[in-house]
Amino acid sequence: MSPRRKRIILILFVLAGMGIASVLLLTAFEKNLLYFYSPSQVAAGEAPSTRAFRIGGLVMKNSVQRNPDSLEVSFVITDTVNTTKIVYDGILPDLFREGQGIVANGKLVNTGVFQAQEVLAKHDENYMPPEVADALAKAGGTYPLPENHKSK
Amino acid sequence: MIAELGHFALIMALGIAIVQTIFPIAGAARDNLVWMSLARPAARLQLVFMLGSFAALAWSFLSNDFSVILVAQHSNTQLPSIYRISAVWGNHEGSLLLWALILSIWTTAVSLFSRRLPDFFVARVIGVMGLVSIGFLLFLLLTSNPFNRQFPAPMDGADLNPLLQDLGLVIHPPMLYMGYVGFSVAFGFAIAALLGGHLDTTWARWSRPWTIMAWTFLTLGIALGSWWAYYELGWGGWWFWDPVENASFMPWLVGIALIHSLAVTDKREVFKNWTVLLAICAFTLSLLGTFLVRSGVLTSVHAFATDPTRGIFILCLLGFFVGGSLILYAWRAPYTLNAGRFRPFSRESLLLLNSVLMMVAMFTVLLGTIYPLIIEALGRGKLSVGAPYFNSVFIPLMLPVVAIIGIGANTRWKQDEWRQVWRRLRFLLAGSLVLGIAMGLMLVDSRYIQTITGITVALWILFTSLYTYYSYLKDRKNKLESLRNGPLGFYGMTVAHIGFAITIIGITITTQHSVDLHERMEPGDQVEFAGYTFHLDSIRSLPGPNYQATEAIVGVSKNGQHVTTMRSQKRIYPVRQMPMTEAGIDPGLTRDLYVSLGEPLDDKAWSLRLYHKPFVRWIWLGAIFMALGGLLAAADRRYRIRHEQYSGSQAGIVLAAAPVDR
Numbered sequence: 001m002s003p004r005r006k007r008i009i010l011i012l013f014v015l016a017g018m019g020i021a022s023v024l025l026l027t028a029f030e031k032n033l034l035y036f037y038s039p040s041q042v043a044a045g046e047a048p049s050t051r052a053f054r055i056g057g058l059v060m061k062n063s064v065q066r067n068p069d070s071l072e073v074s075f076v077i078t079d080t081v082n083t084t085k086i087v088y089d090g091i092l093p094d095l096f097r098e099g100q101g102i103v104a105n106g107k108l109v110n111t112g113v114f115q116a117q118e119v120l121a122k123h124d125e126n127y128m129p130p131e132v133a134d135a136l137a138k139a140g141g142t143y144p145l146p147e148n149h150k151s152k
Numbered sequence: 153m154i155a156e157l158g159h160f161a162l163i164m165a166l167g168i169a170i171v172q173t174i175f176p177i178a179g180a181a182r183d184n185l186v187w188m189s190l191a192r193p194a195a196r197l198q199l200v201f202m203l204g205s206f207a208a209l210a211w212s213f214l215s216n217d218f219s220v221i222l223v224a225q226h227s228n229t230q231l232p233s234i235y236r237i238s239a240v241w242g243n244h245e246g247s248l249l250l251w252a253l254i255l256s257i258w259t260t261a262v263s264l265f266s267r268r269l270p271d272f273f274v275a276r277v278i279g280v281m282g283l284v285s286i287g288f289l290l291f292l293l294l295t296s297n298p299f300n301r302q303f304p305a306p307m308d309g310a311d312l313n314p315l316l317q318d319l320g321l322v323i324h325p326p327m328l329y330m331g332y333v334g335f336s337v338a339f340g341f342a343i344a345a346l347l348g349g350h351l352d353t354t355w356a357r358w359s360r361p362w363t364i365m366a367w368t369f370l371t372l373g374i375a376l377g378s379w380w381a382y383y384e385l386g387w388g389g390w391w392f393w394d395p396v397e398n399a400s401f402m403p404w405l406v407g408i409a410l411i412h413s414l415a416v417t418d419k420r421e422v423f424k425n426w427t428v429l430l431a432i433c434a435f436t437l438s439l440l441g442t443f444l445v446r447s448g449v450l451t452s453v454h455a456f457a458t459d460p461t462r463g464i465f466i467l468c469l470l471g472f473f474v475g476g477s478l479i480l481y482a483w484r485a486p487y488t489l490n491a492g493r494f495r496p497f498s499r500e501s502l503l504l505l506n507s508v509l510m511m512v513a514m515f516t517v518l519l520g521t522i523y524p525l526i527i528e529a530l531g532r533g534k535l536s537v538g539a540p541y542f543n544s545v546f547i548p549l550m551l552p553v554v555a556i557i558g559i560g561a562n563t564r565w566k567q568d569e570w571r572q573v574w575r576r577l578r579f580l581l582a583g584s585l586v587l588g589i590a591m592g593l594m595l596v597d598s599r600y601i602q603t604i605t606g607i608t609v610a611l612w613i614l615f616t617s618l619y620t621y622y623s624y625l626k627d628r629k630n631k632l633e634s635l636r637n638g639p640l641g642f643y644g645m646t647v648a649h650i651g652f653a654i655t656i657i658g659i660t661i662t663t664q665h666s667v668d669l670h671e672r673m674e675p676g677d678q679v680e681f682a683g684y685t686f687h688l689d690s691i692r693s694l695p696g697p698n699y700q701a702t703e704a705i706v707g708v709s710k711n712g713q714h715v716t717t718m719r720s721q722k723r724i725y726p727v728r729q730m731p732m733t734e735a736g737i738d739p740g741l742t743r744d745l746y747v748s749l750g751e752p753l754d755d756k757a758w759s760l761r762l763y764h765k766p767f768v769r770w771i772w773l774g775a776i777f778m779a780l781g782g783l784l785a786a787a788d789r790r791y792r793i794r795h796e797q798y799s800g801s802q803a804g805i806v807l808a809a810a811p812v813d814r
Contacts, residue, residue, distance in 0.1 A: 003490075006494075006496075009496050009501075010504070013501075013504065013505050013508055014508055017505075017508050017509055017512045018512060020512075020549075021512045021513075021515070021516055021545070021549060024516075024544070024545045024548055024549070025516055025519065025545055027544075028540070028541045028544040028545045029519070029520070029523075029537070029541055029545075031540070031541070031544075032537055032538040032539075032540045032541035032544075033535050033536075033537060033538075033541075034535055034536045034537070034538055035533060035534070035535045036533065036534035036535060036536070054534075054535075054536065066753060068753075068754070069672075070672065071670050071671075071672055071750075071753075071759055090670050091670050091750035091751060091759045091761055092750075092751055094386070094722075094730075094731040094732060094733055094751075095730070095731065096751075105538075131534050134534070
């Protein structure tokens with residue numbers, strides 16, 4: 001077999017691999033991109049209504065409400081200007097607490113409430129998820145939250 | 153004083169690294185034996201200073217010298233001694249010091265175990281590794297000095313992140329770095345071969361045991377990290393496709409491609425350019441991993457750094473090594489001759505195909521890892537790529553890889569007939585399918601297609617691996633004798649492949665058949681779950697050495713028979729005011745029971761997570777087999793015996809060729 005034919009076969013191998021991978025990639029990639037929106041963007045209607053996305057902000061003081069009979073919990077997050085109510089059925093992470101920055105994955109449900117599939121809080125007391133820090137800076141509010149900052 | 157000595161030792165190490173780079177490489181180019189002979193002593197002296205520097209930092213941690221900023225930020229008088237040691241590398245500066253130390257250890261190992269290699273080649277390898285050393289030592293000294301002081305010293309330190317206060321995390325980073333940095337040896341060999349100008353196959357043989365060892369360490373490091381995440385994060389997850397995990401996974405994938413490609417280049421004198429490219433790629437990904445983890449571009453537990461100058465420095469370092477080696481490659485590679493001839497259906501082709509598939513798999517992981525960073529850098533908003541992307545792309549890509557593993561190992565070099573291979577393997581294929589379907593159906597579940605596929609491919613690897621022994625022994629007279637004297641590389645390959653099959657079974661069954669339950673429970677409550685009865689016996693307070701714990705005691709029984717008692721703790725570390733969950737795990741070969749304490753809901757009730765994870769241990773068991781296979785293969789005497797031949801019979805040829813090197 002000539003080196004030339006060998007090279008052609010080699011290139012075909014690579015192209016076939018790349019081709020299969022690209023098809024898999026493009027379909028899976030598009031489906032699994034999670035964009036980040038702040039409560040202000042959600043309030044302005046920029047967030048998608050059917051697709052899953054990520055939202056982040058500070059958990060408002062005194063906003064955490066639990067269902068006494070199950071693990072359902074709801075709380076309000078803010079970027080200091082606008083707020084979004086989040087409902088979640090499950091166990092919150094160790095570092096979840098009021099005043100802490102959190103990120104949640106999920107979807108908006110009809111009532112304008114965000115149904116979280118997953119709630120993430122980072123393992124460091126000073127740590128603010130960068131998306132949240134960014135959203136706070138854009139919203140132009142003050143941090144830490146003043147004590148009397150109440151949920152709408 | 154001790155810290156200043158450490159700092160001084162680091163500066164000395166840099167000075168020696170410069171000598172270790174310039175003289176051996178220049179000496180090899182100008183045939184200056186004296187300059188070349190500096191390589192080995194310089195490498196060893198650098199190690200002495202690196203050890204001194206590392207010991208100084210470790211001493212600062214052990215003696216609670218809080219005037220050293222790093223110690224003040226990452227340790228505490230209450231911290232148990234073992235974690236004061238691991239705190240040395242539980243932070244940005246210290247972990248880079250460990251990186252540089254391990255690089256120095258590998259370089260010294262090359263200086264010790266290369267006596268049979270030609271001097272100019274060893275000089276170049278050690279020189280190239282010295283260049284890497286210079287980069288990292290400069291990085292340490294200019295942007296991340298671990299020995300910086302502050303006055304007045306604080307009374308106590310800010311403590312180590314409680315997540316890192318764990319035995320698994322004491323050994324995970326050194327293991328992982330042994331793997332990462334170990335690829336610098338393969339890189340050094342490849343660059344030395346390119347510098348030499350003639351890309352013959354000897355460098356491939358020489359680098360084989362080194363590459364296999366690096367990959368073995370990386371395998372263990374990744375497995376330890378996965379195991380740690382499983383029991384320490386309290387979620388029962390063992391792989392998250394987190395960018396930091398991906399950073400270690402990508403060089404691992406390329407490492408596999410490299411090991412196999414080196415074997416082909418060594419045995420059959422083909423794919424030389426591709427192999428060199430893989431060696432460059434594996435090390436590049438190690439550097440990229442360091443950049444991703446250390447620059448602070450990612451946000452996760454591992455990202456200690458937030459200072460952008462550091463990120464830019466590592467990026468420049470990365471650019472220098474990638475750019476430099478690719479330019480060298482582009483300049484030298486076209487002159488390579490591939491001597492071996494082979495037909496499209498041969499072991500060579502199949503190995504090539506699989507190494508290409510490994511690279512493709514690596515690129516899919518790379519895309520998912522850095523795409524969010526690129527989009528963010530372009531100011532197009534923030535996004536993340538979910539784990540389902542990786543699963544839905546990576547797993548289908550592994551299916552042809554697994555099929556080819558079985559075919560390749562039973563196909564002849566140079567050329568084979570696919571009809572004959574089919575005749576050899578058809579019963580194995582049928583056997584794997586029948587048994588796979590039968591076993592898949594025994595684990596009744598709605599998602600049995602995935603289970604059947606997973607078990608079938610694992611059995612396929614097992615059967616085809618064993619078949620290679622049948623082929624090997626078929627025509628031999630004294631079978632036991634042949635088996636005893638069989639090449640270790642062959643055994644290593646089989647053990648590693650079977651390990652891969654074990655991991656596939658573990659991943660498949662755990663992913664498809666794990667069940668979990670989040671439950672609100674008060675002491676005295678019990679819940680039926682996965683065929684077991686979980687009874688919350690009590691919840692009590694418990695003091696720890698540097699934390700306060702709340703412990704739940706859960707009794708587990710099955711059909712009225714007591715099975716085990718599990719304890720899960722919720723710990724509060726007062727220094728950082730940080731809570732941590734310690735999961736209770738009842739391990740078993742066929743299933744793990746896993747309990748973790750959630751959060752207090754009212755005075756008495758807590759939320760609890762219960763998991764039933766079948767075959768989860770197999771994931772790490774398989775990794776142990778893969779590492780064992782690596783060790784066996786690296787110990788193969790063939791690599792060393794041939795070294796001897798080269799230094800003896802071929803030395804003349806090598807020396808005759810030396811003038812061409814300029």
